[in-house]
Amino acid sequence: MTEIPRSHPRYQSLLARELITQGVLSGITSKHGLIAQGRGEAFDYLIGEKTIDSAAHAETCACALLLLAENPVISVNGNAAALVSSGLVTLAEVLDAKLEVNLFHRTDERVELITKYLEEAGAKHVLGRTAEPLLDLDHERNRAERDGLYSADVVLVLLEDGDRCNVLTQMDKIVIAVDLNPLSRTSQTAHVSIVDNIVRVIPNMIEIAREMKGMDDEKLWEFVDSFDNGIALADAIEEIKVNLTGVQYELLSGTDFDPKKGHEISDEQKRALEEERIRKKREVLMKGSDLILE
Numbered sequence: 001m002t003e004i005p006r007s008h009p010r011y012q013s014l015l016a017r018e019l020i021t022q023g024v025l026s027g028i029t030s031k032h033g034l035i036a037q038g039r040g041e042a043f044d045y046l047i048g049e050k051t052i053d054s055a056a057h058a059e060t061c062a063c064a065l066l067l068l069a070e071n072p073v074i075s076v077n078g079n080a081a082a083l084v085s086s087g088l089v090t091l092a093e094v095l096d097a098k099l100e101v102n103l104f105h106r107t108d109e110r111v112e113l114i115t116k117y118l119e120e121a122g123a124k125h126v127l128g129r130t131a132e133p134l135l136d137l138d139h140e141r142n143r144a145e146r147d148g149l150y151s152a153d154v155v156l157v158l159l160e161d162g163d164r165c166n167v168l169t170q171m172d173k174i175v176i177a178v179d180l181n182p183l184s185r186t187s188q189t190a191h192v193s194i195v196d197n198i199v200r201v202i203p204n205m206i207e208i209a210r211e212m213k214g215m216d217d218e219k220l221w222e223f224v225d226s227f228d229n230g231i232a233l234a235d236a237i238e239e240i241k242v243n244l245t246g247v248q249y250e251l252l253s254g255t256d257f258d259p260k261k262g263h264e265i266s267d268e269q270k271r272a273l274e275e276e277r278i279r280k281k282r283e284v285l286m287k288g289s290d291l292i293l294e
Contacts, residue, residue, distance in 0.1 A: 012049075013041060013044075016037065016083060016197075016199060017037065017041075019082050019083050020034060020037045021034070026113070027109065027110060027113050028078050028081055028110070028114050028117055029079055029081075029082045030078055030103075030104075030105040032105060036079060036159060037079060039181070040179075040180040040181070040197070041180075043180035043195075044180050044197050046240045046243060046244070047180070047195065047236060047240060047243065048243050049197070050200075051200050051201075052195070052196070052235070052236065052239050053235070054195070054231070054233075054235035054236055054239075055194055055195050055196035055201075055232070056204070057227060057232060058192050058193060058194040058196075058227065058229075058232050059194055059196070059201060059204050059205050059208055060208055060223050060227075061192050061224055061226075061227035062156065062176040062192050062194060062205065063095070063205055063212050063223075064220040064221070064223040065154050065174055065176065065192065065224055066095045066097055066156060066176070066209070067095060067209065067213065067215075067220055068154075068217060068220050068224070069097075069152075069154035069174075071098070071147075071151055071152050071153050071154075072095055072097035072098070072152065072153070072155075072156070073098045073099075073100050073127075073148050073149050073152035073155050073156070074091065074092055074095075074097050074098070074099050074155075074156045074158070075100055075102045075157045075160070076088060076100065076101050076102070076114065076128075076158065077101075077102060077103055077104070077159060078103060079158075079159050079198075080158040080159055080198060081114045081118060083199055084198055084199060084202045085117055085118055086121045086122065087202035087203060088118065088121075088123075089118060089121045089122045090122075090206050091205055091206050094209045094210055094213065095209055097156070098125070098127055098148050098152075099118060099123055099125075099127065100131070100144070100145055100148040100149050101114045101115055101118075101126060101128030101131075102128060102131070102143065102144070102149065102164075103140060104139060104141050104161060106140035106141075106143065108129075111128050111131075112129070115128060115129060127145040127147075128143075128145065128148075130145065131143035131144050131145050131148075131149075132144065132145075132146070132150075134146070134150045135149075135150075135164065135167050135171075136167055136170075137164060141161065141163075141164045149168075152173055153173060153174065154173065154174045154176065155168055155173050155174070155175050155176065156176045156178075157176070157178070157186070158178050158198055159178065159179070159198065160177050160178075160179065160186045160190075161185075161186065162184060162185025162186045162188075162189060163185070165177060165185065165186045165189045165190055166185070166189045169189055169190070174191050174192075175189070175190045175191050176190060176193075176194065177189075177190035177193050177194065178194045178196065178198050179193060179195065180196065180197060181195075182195050182233045182236040182237050182240075183237075187233060188233070190229070191229060192232075193229055193232060195232070195236040248273070249273060252273060252276045253273070253276070
């Protein structure tokens with residue numbers, strides 16, 4: 001594994017890439033997982049590489065639902081195992097939830113490798129080896145253990161694909177999804193969408209679950225009832241808009257922009273920003289025309 005200095009400004013991102021790469025080399029992660037990781041990292045840039053308030057709210061709601069569940073299950077794929085295996089084991093223990101391996105690019109060998117990897121991280125019992133094609137899907141993610149995903153009432157899906165998420169909701173399961181893309185089918189379909197990086201989500205949820213563990217059901221339901229997934233997704237999109245506006249403002253004005261005050265830009269500032277954008281665009285186009293004429 002490549003040595004990455006902690007002083008590197010992109011340390012966490014480079015570490016995640018290295019873990020995914022090692023996962024591919026060891027057979028835990030599929031090559032296609034590299035693309036998924038890159039897509040997620042792009043959206044992490046857009047939300048500011050932090051846990052935004054709506055994501056923190058979603059994580060709290062998720063913990064409450066998993067604690068209220070009769071048969072909570074955490075669905076694990078190759079990327080999740082490579083990135084946060086130890087955290088998943090700890091979270092499952094705190095929540096009294098089951099871990100079940102479920103893969104799109106499934107082979108018995110990969111299921112065995114991921115299962116053993118989780119067991120080496122401390123998991124006492126991992127489901128997935130004897131999964132049957134019980135879900136209404138035309139690919140390998142249709143497999144589920146009868147006492148695991150198939151009979152679960154609340155499912156935490158990590159880095160999910162939208163069609164299985166949709167099938168799980170149609171089976172009257174409460175689905176909690178971790179997905180950095182607020183526009184994805186998974187985010188739009190899940191009951192609780194956590195728009196946050198899995199490497200932040202799992203530690204956050206472990207801490208939250210430990211704090212909530214002793215609460216009575218009535219208190220837990222208060223956290224659930226206060227959450228609205230549509231509002232959470234809209235907030236994530238707004239966060240992206242504010243961050244992009246901030247970068248644009250800095251590039252065109254040369255002035256530092258505080259994202260927290262992004263909504264406070266006056267109409268006059270917006271007009272000035274748009275005028276400057278148009279002026280610079282014309283300037284670039286004119287230079288391009290000159291080059292063509294030459």
